[in-house]
Amino acid sequence: MDSMLLPVLLATPTLLLLVLALVGFLMRYQTSRLRQQRELAQVLETAQQQALTAALVAQEDERQRIAGELHDGVGTILALAKLHLYAPGTVPAPEASHLIDQAVAEVRRISRNLQPATLQQLGLTQALRALVQAIPTDQGLDVRLEHDQPPLERYIPAHELMVYRIAQELLANGLRHAQARHICLRLKAEPRLLTLIYTDDGQGFNLAILEELPAPAPLGPPVGMGLINLRSRVAVLGGQLRYHSTPGGGTQVEAILPVTRLAPAPVSPSYPLAS
Amino acid sequence: MLLVSTTQLVIASEALSLLMQVSIIVPMVVSWRRWSQLSPLMRLLSSYVYLSALSVVAARWAEWTHHSNLLYLMAFNAGKIILFTAVYFQVLQLRWLRWLFVGLATVGLLAGVYVGLRQEMGLMMTYFRTLQCGLLAALALAYLEQLSREPPRERLRSNPMFLLSVGQLIYSAGTVVFFSLDFTRASVAQNKIYFGVVAISGLIFNTLLTMAFLRARPDGPETQRPVTGS
Structure with a gap:
């Protein structure tokens, strides 16, 4: 038995070392695979984000084109038609004139919705105010816009448009489903961050429904507009969307959006009149 | 030249063996405390702590009363083989591999009984211990390969079956050489010293078993085995 002592004393640590080496190798291998998997998921997420952005940008371009066509094409034709209606020697037709006026107003409304001119000219606060004011309040609905004083600074057009669309989507969802008496849209500006808070006192909803909605996929089948559209737009900005709602207890949606301020225009040198 | 005497080594080995045997209480208590968090697989695995504890008590009792506890130790080894084959049967994906291990365990156990009946109990004990080391190490390696x-x-350190497999491999690597020796030819003192080393492997195994129970979740990775696989 003693003659076996040395081989035994050598064999056991050797076996143990082999086991430890095997386990160490497996752990390192698995860790590197986990890291690769995470990196791949990140690449996929980035690609998905880029595809979403491209889809939304294309959508906005198309809206702009249609708005232009409506304004320059249909709008001009309608204006000409009205001129012909009141041309000298023609029999006045007030009903036809009224219908043309209605058509012009409708074209303007569609055009404004497609491409909010206020947003480009006056900025986000004014555009959102115009959006809120355009909501009919004849059924006792109170819609308010609250924002920090003074009005927000200007952001780059793509970001302003995206925030505007998010607000539009929130209001549209609220008006369509909430059955609320009071709706409030609040804007909070922080450096590089804009928080849009939508609150209503409507019927609320079960948050578990949100979990069942599929993730936004630009190339996948269309799965609805409302919340998924909202989620996609927030995702494009790389923001966060938080819901607080209970059935019967109203809804609060908080969109935290990273935004880029518009670089101030270079100050042109001014000279005294006498110079 | 040894720095310690044989007597000191024997005492240290006895203390280690006792500590290893008592240490099974730790995974036992952990499995009780986390019972609601254990998946059915981990609950099956927790049977090991009772098998181990019962074998320790029975073997000690037999040692005092009959001066031989070989039968109880062999029963422990056989029970361990059956239990761990059943545990790994539930996590291995390849059907043929699962049944191969069942076949190996069955043939191995029957062969062990045959050896015991035809030869001698001491040889049967060595055979069972070696079989246990080889088969359980193979099961652990098969699971690691699957992972x-x-x-x-x-x-991996969050996977209880990974921890168990590592424990199994360390235990097998640390004990297989001692277990494959014919211990009947060694002196009592030599055997006690050898089993001191075995006890260290056992302590490591019990530690990893405790960690496996601590990391277990009702829906843990060890519970997800596809139904198919051939």
């Missing part, structure tokens, strides 16, 4: 093929879901 390396699967897409990783989480860190």
Whole structure:
């Protein structure tokens, strides 16, 4: 038995070392695979984000084109038609004139919705105010816009448009489903961050429904507009969307959006009149 | 030249053996405390702590009363083989591999009984211990190989079956050489010293078993085995 002592004393640590080496190798291998998997998921997420952005940008371009066509094409034709209606020697037709006026107003409304001119000219606060004011309040609905004083600074057009669309989507969802008496849209500006808070006192909803909605996929089948559209737009900005709602207890949606301020225009040198 | 005497080594080995035997209480208590968090697989695995504890008590009692506890130790080894084959049967994906291990365990156990009946009990004991080391190490290696093929879901140290397999491999590597020796030819003192080393492997195994119970979740990775696989 003693003659076996040395081989035994050598064999056991050797076996143990082999086991430890095997386990160490497996752990390192698995860790590197986990890291690769995470990196791949990140690449996929980035690609998905880029595809979403491209889809939304294309959508906005198309809206702009249609708005232009409506304004320059249909709008001009309608204006000409009205001129012909009141041309000298023609029999006045007030009903036809009224219908043309209605058509012009409708074209303007569609055009404004497609491409909010206020947003480009006056900025986000004014555009959102115009959006809120355009909501009919004849059924006792109170819609308010609250924002920090003074009005927000200007952001780059793509970001302003995206925030505007998010607000539009929130209001549209609220008006369509909430059955609320009071709706409030609040804007909070922080450096590089804009928080849009939508609150209503409507019927609320079960948050578990949100979990069942599929993730936004630009190339996948269309799965609805409302919340998924909202989620996609927030995702494009790389923001966060938080819901607080209970059935019967109203809804609060908080969109935290990273935004880029518009670089101030270079100050042109001014000279005294006498110079 | 040894710095310590044989007597000191024997005392230290006895203390280690006792500590290893008592240490089974730790995974036992952990499995009680986390019972509601254990998956059916881990609950099955927790049977090991009772098998181990019962064998320790029975073997000690037999040692005092009959001066031989070989039968109880062999029963423990056989029970361990059956239990761990059943545990790994539930996590191995390849059907043929699962049944291969069942076949190996059955043939191995029957062969062990045959050896015991035809030869002598001491040889049967050595055979059972060696079989236990070889078969359980093979099961652990098969599971680790399966893990390396699967897409990783989480860190390995969070997987209770990984921890168990590592424990199993360390225990087998640390004991297989001693267990394959014919212990009947060694002196009592030599055997006690050898089993001191075995006790260290056992302590490591019990530690990893405790960690496996601590990391177990009702929906842990060890519970997800596809139904198919051939």
